[in-house]
Amino acid sequence: MSENYPVPYNETERLLKLSDLDIDYGSLSESFKDLTHLAAKVAGTEISLINLIDAYTQWTVARHGLDLHQMTREESVCQYTITQADQFEVPDLSADDRFNKNFYVGEPLSLRYYFGVPLKDNDGLNIGALCVLDTKLKMLSPEKIELLKIIAVEIMNRIKTYQTMESLQNKLKDAGESNKKVAHDIRGPIAGIIGLSEIITEQGKNANLDQVIEFIKLIHNGSKSLLDLADEILSDHNEVKAPGINEFDLSSFRAKLLELYGPQAAYKKINLKxxxxxxxxxxxxxxxxxxQINGNLISNAVKFTPAGGTITVELDLLVKQEANILQILVADSGVGISEDEIVEILTGGMGTKQGTGGEKGYGFGLSLVKHLIDKMHGEMFITSEKGKGTIFRIELPQSNL
Known part of the structure; x- marks a missing residue:
């Protein structure tokens, strides 16, 4: 494949938009299963895929007819589609020098026909593509092409709906936290009422005021019940709970990273720990x-670590009263980077470089990482030795949930 890989003119803005959507690439398949099936039916093809493309990887977030989850951006056809305003077609992949050496053209897949439509947001940024493929040569009618474009619009509508639902989940959680704070705040006054009622009860006993004592006992018991209820609410809050839709703990974060990025490392015969x-x-x-942050760091490490090498990721939390600090370390045994390159990364820039497996890359992944870390008021530290690898250390403040 030619090394003149296509890059959209608005690539920085496009990647920022994709990061703003903050999509878990492994979680959307069920939400789009009907649309991939429909696209294949409309086109009369064996395969339909919904692909999102970040700085390093094409993520197949939904699929029909082909059990594909990701590939390097360099290998993809959709990297060309996202540079187009309207559509991109390859009549015969085996006759096109840009693609005919890639795995999906040879056996056993033997794909030949490709047609793709950009997935475009309201600002005209192409975050990915809807594509249809077949082992036979095809020709799509204008009517079928228009229907595929309508399906692409519906995919973007669902992605926006997905993002809105996550935002609502966050707001509902915030409301729940407010309720727990109210429960916490009422404990003091209720405890005071109980203490006062105990004093009155004791004085009532000394005065033999039986009716007053009975009345005060009712106040005391009622107040104690409220206090027990507040304690129950607070103890529920303090129990160990499973992360929600917008949350991780270290265990679930590790599992998700292995799910998404383990295949990249395995494909290049790299040990990811x-x-x-x-x-x-x-x-x-x-x-x-x-x-987005950890994924780009791991993908970058895969790119610059030779086969047989090792990538180590360490995840930890520094617990503080005001805000916990998530600590991320990504270390590789790759080619290393120079002091000048470290300065360039930390000042927000990074040029395109050739990877150890011939991957040319696109030069935007680490710039995006630095941008996101700065936006979250975090810090990034880099140490490296040429020929011996690179270590990225990240510290990110986290609101205490």
Whole structure:
């Protein structure tokens, strides 16, 4: 495949939009299953895929007819589709020098026909593509092409709905936290009422005021019941709970990273090891932008680590009263980077470089990581030695959930 890989003119804005959507690439399949099936039916093809493309990877978030989950961006056809305003067609993949050496053209897949439509947001940014493929040569009618474009619009509508639902989940959680704060705040006054009623009860006993005592006992019992209820609410809040839709703990974060990025490392025969601090494994924190940050760092490490190498990811939480600090370390045994390149990354820039497996790359992944970390008021530290690997250390403040 030619090394003149296509890059949209608005690539930085496009990647920022994709990161703002903050999509878990492994969680959308069921939401789009009907649309991939419909697209294949409309086109009369064996295969239909919904692909989102980040700085390093094409993520197949929904599929029909082909059990594909990801591939390198360099190998994809949809990287060309996202540079187009309207559509992109390859009549015969085997006759096109840009694609005919890629795995999906040879056996056993033997794909030949490709047609793709950009997935375009309201600002005209193409975050991915809806594509249909077949092992036979095809020609789509204008009517079928228009129907595929309508399906692409519906995919974007659902992605926006998905994002809105996550936002609502966050607001509902915030409301729940407010309710728990109210429960906490009423404990003091109720405890005071109980203490006062105990004093009055004791004085009532000394005065033999039986009716007053009975009345005060009712106040006392009622107040104690309220206090018990507040304690119950607060104890529920303090129990170890499973992370919600917008949350991780260290265990679930590790599992998601292995699910998404383990295949990349395995494909290049790299050992990916992810460890967590077991003492902090059940502390819940927001998943906001964490997959984009950690994912880009792991993909970058895969790109610059030769086969047989090792990538180590360490996840930990520094627990503080005001805000916990999520600590991420990504270390590789790759080619390393120079001091000048470290300065360039930390100042928000990074040029395109050739990977150890011939991957040319696109030069935007680490710039995006630095942008996201700065936006979250975090810090990034880089150490490296040429020929011996690179270590990225990230510290990200997390609101205490």
């Amino acid at each position: 992810i460890t967590i601090n077991p003492d902090k494994k059940n502390i819940i924190f927001s998943k906001n932008k964490l997959l």
